[in-house]
Amino acid sequence: MEALSSLIGGFSVLADPMNIVYMFVGITLGVLIGVLPGLGGANGVAILLPLTFSMTPVSAIIMLSSIYWGALFGGAITSILFNIPGEPWSVATTFDGHPMAQKGKAGEALTGAFTGSFIGAFFAVLLITFLAPVIAKFALQFGPAEFFAVYLLTFCSFVGMGKEPPFKVIAAMMLGFALAAVGIDTVTGQLRMTFGSVELLRGFDFLVAVIGLFGVGEILLTMEEGLAFKGKSASINARVVFQTWAKLPKYWVGCLRSAIVGCWMGVTPGGATPASFMSYGLAKKFSKNGRNFGKGELEGVVMPEVAAHAAGTSALLPMLTLGIPGSPTAAVLLGGLLIWGLQPGPLLFVEQKDFVWGLIASIYLGNIAGLIVVLTTVPIFAAILRIPFSVIAPIILVICAVGAYTVHNAGLDIAVMLIFGVIGYLFKKLNYPLAPLVLALVLGDMAESSFRQAMLVSQGNLSIFWSNPLVGSIVTLALVMLFWPIIGAVMQRLRPGGEKPAAAE
Amino acid sequence: MKLSIASAFRKSVAAAAVAAVMAPLGALAWEPTKTVEFIVPAGTGGGADQMARMIQGIIQKNNLMNQSLVVINKSGGAGAEGFLDVKGSANNPHKIIISLSNLFTTPLATGVPFKWDDMTPVSMLALDEFVLWVNAKAPYDDVKGFLAAMAAAPADAPFKMGGTGSKQEDQIITAAIEQKTGKKFIYVPYKGGGDVAAQLVGGHVTASVNNPIEAVSQWRAGELKPLCVFDEQRLPYKEPVTAKMSWGDIPTCKEAGLDIEYLMLRGIFMPPKATKEQVEYFVNLFKKVRETPEWKEFMQKGAFNTTALTGPEYTAWLGKAAATHKTLMENAGFVAK
Amino acid sequence: MTDHAHGDHATDSTEKTVTNRTMDVVVALAFMGLAAVVMSDSWRIGARWASDGPEAGYFPFYVGLLMFIASAGTLATALFTKHPDLGNFVDRSQLKSVMQVLVPTCIYVGLIFVLGIYLASAIFIAFFMWWLGKYPIAKIIPVSIGVPLMLFMMFEVWFLVPLPKGPLETALGY
Known part of the structure; x- marks a missing residue:
């Protein structure tokens, strides 16, 4: 129980009231950064990094990591209220979160998202506290082939759903892949599909596309249906928090599964965004309510949030123990460590006990503080929906424009966002699904480069994907997920007295 | 946040005061009149980004500028986006850029039109070192053993070199080793230096040419070992890093029998047509930055080569480095057709 | 969907x-x-x-x-197909509503490049509230000035993230 005594030591570091102040400042700023689309956790932390220069390393990391927790919490807010993902990892939250808000259950959705985030973080920090060294070894097993297998699994657990025409699903997904390929190819350094244009050099950023497709597209659809956000009449009171909490315990299996997915993706590191998609896909496949996902199911809000926050939190583990960042934000924090004169890596836990355990203790406290901060804002945010459309719509569009710009400091991205907005509107009307497009856009690049790295290593031999038990079992699992609808049907057929499989929708 | 608001207020007061004093004197010495943008032609979290934010922090803490400095990442097209932005901002003295080797490699590898002399050179801050690393479990302890094992490797399982990016500094060094030894590596490009070091620890690649700061913690933990440093002389840092060794104990590659030298520029440029006074202002600013204890500590932690040049020496160095890169890239076949 | x-x-x-x-x-x-x-x-x-x-x-x-x-x-x-979907893609009145947002937004995005994001946002919000919301000036002014001002404080002053600026900001020394 050495970990436990170290943790108690860590809490004593937090006894300094200034550190608690920094924590709350960080959380509040983080929520703000999370709410603003475009200005993500990584940017936010990077922007404030120089400010921490004159603090002690412990105070600095507490403030910066609190910004990170805040951003992880805050990303869900605009996703639910306006269908604009504040952060990449809250895209999956929009799928059910926004329909809930439209039904007048914004308060419930927000509470579910925040509580889910907290559960994910708590699970991850327990892991960091007690299993850090073991987990770090596990992460080292991951080479290019294993990374590709993980991305494949994310895909396979997400696709094969929805009732759109298959041709349109494939076209939308391929559009995502094609857009992801624009820009410089990481493996050969060649330019792809830039056609000599400087603006195309940076490629199409996932966030810019998502702000347009979801945020602007939603406003256009709302206009078409006549100037109103549904759910205006939502009754908002503090009790909604407790009512929602009462519903959560029955999702414990899903929460556990999502937390495991999240921790795994944070540690290896795959990142919070794939984790949230994978968790949503798995929940949809295995939940009793899976059929209703996408129509405003509380479970569909909680699961991706649990996974995203678990991934975001556990991403700190490889950063501290191996010096590899598990997420873009962790990459910036890693830079922070170096600036403060600390060397991340295997010896950090031995040489900088105060720092490491102070940080871990602050993850516990920071997330509790974060939960309190965001839950108190539920009524405020839900009340935003009561603002008339002709006032809130231009403000949302302005915030979308600011968000699109801040992703890459590029003016043209605002125009790109607008084009994506029109595409989002057309796609929704013509029954093209947006989710596969977005997933392909966010994962396409990573999946392709890890595949080609693996091919370089094996000199073009595909058998590398079954070359060891780890990669072999992930790939097999991915294939099982892909063919799950068929497997599920067969299994049901084989079981005596089993219900007949429902007709395909 | 209080900090920044207060300092912004102080700065605007200071700026007003400066403006009041300056008005009758005219343009005696140039000073920035608004926020200066500090472009980083790489993503957040990388080596250049770290250095830029470090500089921003030092300037803010020591109050070295009357205006604020903001860091902006423009990483598109292996940094081309950032360089093109500066190239296109002639006569804008409120913009500076920090460069890495992609200043030379990106235009050659991609054909995007920019060159170092499209911009105004200000000052070299430091040079980043490269070290040949292998896994600590490897059976060889020096370059000779490494090269012998590499020569003995079967043709269907050659040594794998992990590196950052494609057709950039890491792959150039890899190609240079190939040319010297006549044996081929499989070069596997990764996104960042930290990833490469971890992949080397995990045994997914055989060697890397990580910068010191990227691999030092794995060295200290006994997971990686350095074989040689690609500089003309040993590093000057004598403080022990591990129980037995300091940075200064690593032999140069040349003395170990692999005659290759490569250093990466960390330098500052301004847009074209900057006046002499404007360049002078930034030269002085970075001189002050380099004198701070924070900077010195950073240099030591990262085992940088602290050569710093300005003016004609800097320009001459750049010309030479550009020519070297051209030869290296041409020999390796990395130049875009 | x-x-x-x-x-x-x-x-x-x-x-x-x-x-x-x-x-x-x-x-x-x-x-x-x-x-x-x-x-x-x-x-x-x-x-x-x-x-x-x-x-x-x-x-x-x-x-x-x-x-x-x-x-x-x-x-x-x-x-x-034997049963082509000959339904109307969008009603004329619906299309009009969509254009009511889309056209001003396109102009707004164009204006950002000329006037900078702050001034363009103020004009956009004011126009939208006046045209679609029919609000009195007394309500339009605080919102249309307040929102860009808040963004300005947040981005330019606190976070030190420069957003696109135009002649107005240059005149004010930013």
């Missing part, structure tokens, strides 16, 4: 714009055009499987090919 029954309005001739089938065909053709561009550029940089794995254009080429085939499928379904 949408569950609006467009077919209901098809009878009203004044509301008629284009049919869902026409839009389906147009979008499928656009997809096919894009796919052709993707394939040709990928072929240019090399789309074969080399000795050390796929070349840079390998995946994009097949992505383009799949996109082409899938869209050809959509096109064929739309053209040759």
